[in-house]
Amino acid sequence: MxxxxxxxxxxxxxxxxxxxxxxxxxxxxxxxxxxxxxGKSTLLQIIAxxxxxxxxxxxxxxxxxxxxxxxxxxFGLMFQDYALFPHKSVAENVAFGLKTAKKTxxxxxxxxxxxxxxxxxxxxxxxxxxxxxxxEQQRVALARxxxxxxxxxxxxxxxxxxxxxxxxxxxxxxxxxxRSLGQTTIYVTHDQEEAFAISDRMLxxxxxxIVQAGPPQHVYATPNSEFTARFLGFSNVFSGVxxxxxxxxxxxxxxxxxxxxxxxxxKVLIRPEQAQLSDSTGIPGVVTDVSFRGATxxxxxxxxxxxxxxxxxxLPDIAVGDDVRIVPSKVQxxxx
Numbered sequence: 001m002x003x004x005x006x007x008x009x010x011x012x013x014x015x016x017x018x019x020x021x022x023x024x025x026x027x028x029x030x031x032x033x034x035x036x037x038x039g040k041s042t043l044l045q046i047i048a049x050x051x052x053x054x055x056x057x058x059x060x061x062x063x064x065x066x067x068x069x070x071x072x073x074x075f076g077l078m079f080q081d082y083a084l085f086p087h088k089s090v091a092e093n094v095a096f097g098l099k100t101a102k103k104t105x106x107x108x109x110x111x112x113x114x115x116x117x118x119x120x121x122x123x124x125x126x127x128x129x130x131x132x133x134x135x136e137q138q139r140v141a142l143a144r145x146x147x148x149x150x151x152x153x154x155x156x157x158x159x160x161x162x163x164x165x166x167x168x169x170x171x172x173x174x175x176x177x178x179r180s181l182g183q184t185t186i187y188v189t190h191d192q193e194e195a196f197a198i199s200d201r202m203l204x205x206x207x208x209x210i211v212q213a214g215p216p217q218h219v220y221a222t223p224n225s226e227f228t229a230r231f232l233g234f235s236n237v238f239s240g241v242x243x244x245x246x247x248x249x250x251x252x253x254x255x256x257x258x259x260x261x262x263x264x265x266x267k268v269l270i271r272p273e274q275a276q277l278s279d280s281t282g283i284p285g286v287v288t289d290v291s292f293r294g295a296t297x298x299x300x301x302x303x304x305x306x307x308x309x310x311x312x313x314x315l316p317d318i319a320v321g322d323d324v325r326i327v328p329s330k331v332q333x334x335x336x
Contacts, residue, residue, distance in 0.1 A: 001026045001184055002152060007056035009042055016042050018208040027182040033195040034205035040188045044154050048077050076150030080157040082141035084129045090140050091125035097148035115143035118177060135166045156188045171197050192232055204228055229269050229334055235309050236270035251303035252283045256331040267334050273311045274330035282327035287320050
C-alpha cells in the first residue's frame with residue numbers, strides 16, 4: 001500500500017536520509033530499527049506529511065502523496081510522550097480524531113466505547129487523564145490513534161517512557177491489537193527486543209540508509225554486516241583471514257564455510273548461545289566474568305587478548321581465573 005522511492009533529506013548540509021526506498025503491504029507491521037540519529041523519525045515525519053523530502057516520491061495505493069497535506073492522508077501518528085490533552089477526559093481525548101472527521105455524537109460514543117474496550121479501559125470514559133498511570137495513558141493514546149480507522153498507523157517509540165516490565169506486557173497486547181484489526185503499521189524504535197517481538201518485517205537503518213531488511217528471524221539469524229551484528233547485541237565479532245579450513249583469527253582458527261578465497265580478510269560472528277565447554281579442544285581462554293541469568297549463565301573469557309561472551313546452559317562450577325576451552329557450534333562469516 002505504501003511505497004517510498006529514493007527519499008532523501010538534508011539538514012544544515014548534513015544528509016539525514018540517503019535515497020531510502022521501502023514498501024509496506026496492507027496489514028503488515030514494519031519496524032524501523034536503528035540508533036538515535038539514523039534518520040528513522042525523519043522518515044516517519046515525511047510519510048506523515050509533517051516534513052517534505054528534498055528528493056524522492058511517496059505513494060499510497062499508487063497515488064502520489066507528497067503534495068497531500070497531513071490531515072487529508074488519514075494516517076495516525078503516536079509519539080513516545082502520548083501528547084494527550086491534559087484538560088480533556090479519556091473519552092474527549094479519544095474523540096479528537098472523530099470530531100475532526102465530523103462523526104455524529106452517536107458515532108463518536110459508539111467508537112469510543114469500542115476503542116476503550118479494545119485497549120482494556122472500559123469504563124474509563126470520564127476519567128481525568130492526569131490521574132492515569134503511564135501504561136493507561138499509553139492505552140488512551142493508542143485508542144485515540146486507532147479511533148478514526150487510519151489507513152496507516154505510525155508509532156514513534158511508543159513504549160520508550162515505560163519501565164521494562166510494563167513495556168513487555170504492553171508490547172504483547174499491542175501486537176495482538178494490531179493483528180486483530182489488520183492494521184497497517186510502521187513502528188519506530190531503537191530497541192531490538194521490541195522490534196523482534198512486534199514486527200512482520202524489520203528494516204535496520206544506519207546513517208540515513210536501510211542496511212538490512214527482512215523478517216525478524218532472518219535478520220537475527222543472518223546479520224549482513226558488523227554494524228548489524230553489533231547493533232543486534234552480538235559482541236563476538238572479529239577480523240580474520242580465510243584459510244584452508246576456515247578463518248584464522250588472533251586467538252584461534254575457526255571452522256566455518258565460506259566462498260571467499262584463501263587469504264581474504266573478513267569478519268566472523270561467533271554466536272554466544274551456540275557453544276559448549278570442552279576438556280581438550282576449542283578456543284582456549286581465561287574466565288574474566290561469570291554472571292547468572294536464570295535459564296543461562298553468561299561467561300566472558302579472555303582469549304589471547306580477545307574478549308568473548310557466551311550464554312551457556314547447565315554450566316558447571318566455574319570461577320573467575322579458571323582456564324577453559326569453548327567449542328562454538330555456530331560461526332558465521334559476515335560481509336564486512
